[in-house]
Amino acid sequence: MIEFHLDARSGVSPYLQLVRQVRQALRLGLLREGDQLPTVKDVVARLAINPNTVLKAYRELEHEGLIAARPGVGTFVTRTLSDASLAAHGHLRHELRRWLSRARQAGLDDESIEALFMTTFRAAAEEDIA
Amino acid sequence: MTTLLRTRELGKRYRRRWALRDCTLDIPAGRIVGLVGPNGAGKSTLLNIAAGQLAPSAGSIEVLGGHPASGPAQLAKVGFVAQDTPAYAALTVADHLRLGARLNPRWDAAAARNRIERVGLDPAQRTGTLSGGQRAQLALTLGVAKRPELLILDEPVAAVDPLARREFLQGLMEAAAEYELSVLLSSHLVTDVERVCDYLVVLVDSHVRVAGDVDELLSSHHRLTGPRRDPGTLPAGQHVVSVSHTERQTTLLLRAESPIHDPAWTVSRVGLEDLVLAYLSPPTAAGRPALEVLR
Numbered sequence: 001m002i003e004f005h006l007d008a009r010s011g012v013s014p015y016l017q018l019v020r021q022v023r024q025a026l027r028l029g030l031l032r033e034g035d036q037l038p039t040v041k042d043v044v045a046r047l048a049i050n051p052n053t054v055l056k057a058y059r060e061l062e063h064e065g066l067i068a069a070r071p072g073v074g075t076f077v078t079r080t081l082s083d084a085s086l087a088a089h090g091h092l093r094h095e096l097r098r099w100l101s102r103a104r105q106a107g108l109d110d111e112s113i114e115a116l117f118m119t120t121f122r123a124a125a126e127e128d129i130a
Numbered sequence: 131m132t133t134l135l136r137t138r139e140l141g142k143r144y145r146r147r148w149a150l151r152d153c154t155l156d157i158p159a160g161r162i163v164g165l166v167g168p169n170g171a172g173k174s175t176l177l178n179i180a181a182g183q184l185a186p187s188a189g190s191i192e193v194l195g196g197h198p199a200s201g202p203a204q205l206a207k208v209g210f211v212a213q214d215t216p217a218y219a220a221l222t223v224a225d226h227l228r229l230g231a232r233l234n235p236r237w238d239a240a241a242a243r244n245r246i247e248r249v250g251l252d253p254a255q256r257t258g259t260l261s262g263g264q265r266a267q268l269a270l271t272l273g274v275a276k277r278p279e280l281l282i283l284d285e286p287v288a289a290v291d292p293l294a295r296r297e298f299l300q301g302l303m304e305a306a307a308e309y310e311l312s313v314l315l316s317s318h319l320v321t322d323v324e325r326v327c328d329y330l331v332v333l334v335d336s337h338v339r340v341a342g343d344v345d346e347l348l349s350s351h352h353r354l355t356g357p358r359r360d361p362g363t364l365p366a367g368q369h370v371v372s373v374s375h376t377e378r379q380t381t382l383l384l385r386a387e388s389p390i391h392d393p394a395w396t397v398s399r400v401g402l403e404d405l406v407l408a409y410l411s412p413p414t415a416a417g418r419p420a421l422e423v424l425r
Contacts, residue, residue, distance in 0.1 A: 008321065011399065013345070045304035048296055050162050050328050054307075 001038060002031055006047055014049055018057035026066065026081035037067060037075040133195060134159045134280060134312045135180060141188035142175050149175040151336045152189075157314075157329055159194065159279075162306060164327030165316040166406055171333040173316040174213060177284045180314065181210035194279055194312075206235050209278035213285050215269035219258030223251050223268060227275075234276045242275035249301070263294025270298060274305040281305075283315040287322070295319075299326055324402045332409045339409045344402065351405050354382045354395040365392075372408040383408045 002025050004018055012020075025031040038046075040054045058075060061067045068078045103113050133156065140153040150172040157163055165173050178184040179191060182198035182205060191197070196204045217226060223246060231237045246253060249267045257265060266286055273281050283302075287295040303326055306313055317323050323330065324344075331341040340347070351371070358380045361370045367387040374381050383400060390397050400408075 006325075008325070011401070013348075014325075041304055041307040044307045045300050048299035048303050048325060050326050051303060051307035052160075052162070052328050 001036060004038070004043055004047060006049065015053045015056045015060070018043075018054065019060050022057075022061055022066065023081060026077070026079075029080070031077050031080075033077055033080050035077045037077070039074060132159055133157065133192065134161055134163065135314065136192040137189060138191075139189035140176075140179065140186055140191050142172075142179060142184065143187040148336050150179075150186075150333075153338050154189075155331065155338065155341055157331075157341075159312050160310065161329040162303075162313040162327050163315070163329040163331060164323035165314065165331045165333060166318060166320060166323055166410075167316075167333035167339075168318070168410060172336040173333055174284050176333070177210075177282050177314065177316060181208055181282050183210065202235070206276075207279045209273040209276045209281040211269045211273045211281070211283040211286055214289060215262075215266045215286055217257035217260070217265055217268060220256060222254055222256050223260075224253035226257065226268060226272060227253070230272050230275055236277040238275045238277050241277075242271055245271040245274065245301070249297070261290075261294070263290040263298070266290055266294065266298050267301065270301050270305070274301075274309070274311075277309065278311070280312040280314065283313070285316050285318070288318065295322065302326070320403045320406050323406075330402070330406075332406060334410060347405060348400070348402065350387070351383065351385050351400045352390060353398045353400050353404070354380075354384065354390065355398075356380060356395040359394075371405075372411060 002022065004021055006014055006017055010017065022031065022037070031037075037058070040051050040058070043049070043054045044051050058067065058069070062069065066077065066079050066081070067075055069075045100113065103116070108116065135155055135157040137153050137155045140150065141148055142150045153172075153176065165176065167173050175184065179186050180193050180198055182193075182200075185199065193204070194207050196207070198204065198208070218229075221229070227239070227242050227246070230242065231239055246268075249264075249271070251260075251264060251268060251271075257268060260268065269286070273283070281302075286302075287298050290298065299322060302313065302315075305311055313326075315327075328344050329342070330344050330347060332339045356379070358375055358378050361373050361380070361382060364370065364384070368390070369385045370382055371385060372383045383404070
């Protein structure tokens with residue numbers, strides 16, 4: 001079962017943090033089809049957060065078709081996000097490593113690398129939308 | 131039954147001084163409401179009126195559709211944990227549970243026993259020797275076992291250490307989820323409010339400065355920085371909450387009903403803590419800040 005955590009300083013709203021943690025776990029294969037998610041009561045008792053926050057996160061995941069609530073039983077994963085893409089991770093990570101070492105050789109420090117990645121990532125995302 | 135709290139120009143006067151004035155609120159049921167403000171702003175007064183412990187001097191109030199002091203049926207619907215979670219020092223934990231069972235028609239004895247055991251309280255211990263955190267847990271247990279629809283808590287964790295505070299909030303949120311409780315709590319710790327509350331009321335100088343759904347408040351408030359300019363020239367629909375100038379730059383925190391398109395401003399998000407602090411600080415020279423209730 002997945003265990004949620006919250007980063008109060010991240011600037012990302014708590015409900016979105018929960019949504020992302022489930023998606024992340026699905027992508028990494030930590031959660032699979034049929035796995036149960038913790039109940040709303042369990043999550044709020046652990047994190048000391050508003051129950052509506054958890055309900056909102058679960059509703060969004062349900063809307064995306066990733067989980068389904070079975071009344072009286074619990075909430076279960078209905079789809080996995082890993083399948084084909086997980087197999088590609090190894091190769092992509094290898095390429096990314098090589099890119100990172102080239103960036104370092106070129107004299108970029110951690111912050112510059114992160115900035116370059118994020119600006120490129122955003123620019124590419126914007127081009128995709130346009 | 132859709133309203134947790136509905137007040138119209140509610141006020142409470144002690145001799146010449148108004149402890150609470152012109153308080154108009156509409157809070158839907160099922161919410162976890164955070165009431166914040168400096169000491170003496172009127173938080174305890176509002177909570178005591180809502181719990182039926184104090185009679186208002188002006189205006190009207192409905193709690194869960196009824197009048198706070200109207201009778202046993204209303205009192206059974208509302209649980210109240212007073213400031214500093216008081217207990218009868220000479221009585222034991224078990225005595226308090228027996229008292230709760232005698233005084234409350236909907237008392238849930240099994241839930242009370244389970245909670246006491248889970249938080250590790252000794253039923254035979256006199257409450258005068260409990261730590262602040264333990265006493266808060268006892269008060270929460272009594273409040274929850276009463277099985278109210280609304281639990282009102284006045285600064286429940288102001289005097290306890292961070293670990294006990296977190297444990298208290300965990301228990302409170304668990305109860306809120308399990309029994310679909312509405313909660314109205316006052317606190318001066320914005321980080322706690324941010325974590326557990328979905329509705330915020332800011333009280334300053336006996337007046338409601340701002341009230342609304344937390345997500346809506348966060349999405350309607352912005353921090354603007356840009357070349358120095360007179361905030362009086364802002365378009366309609368933008369209400370300045372706080373303003374500061376340097377020689378060349380102006381920084382504003384404002385509430386806007388629609389997105390800000392003026393390219394002169396750099397617009398950024400405002401966290402709940404900054405938002406609350408802006409409302410707590412004295413009104414700016416830029417004119418009357420937003421006083422109306424957000425819906």
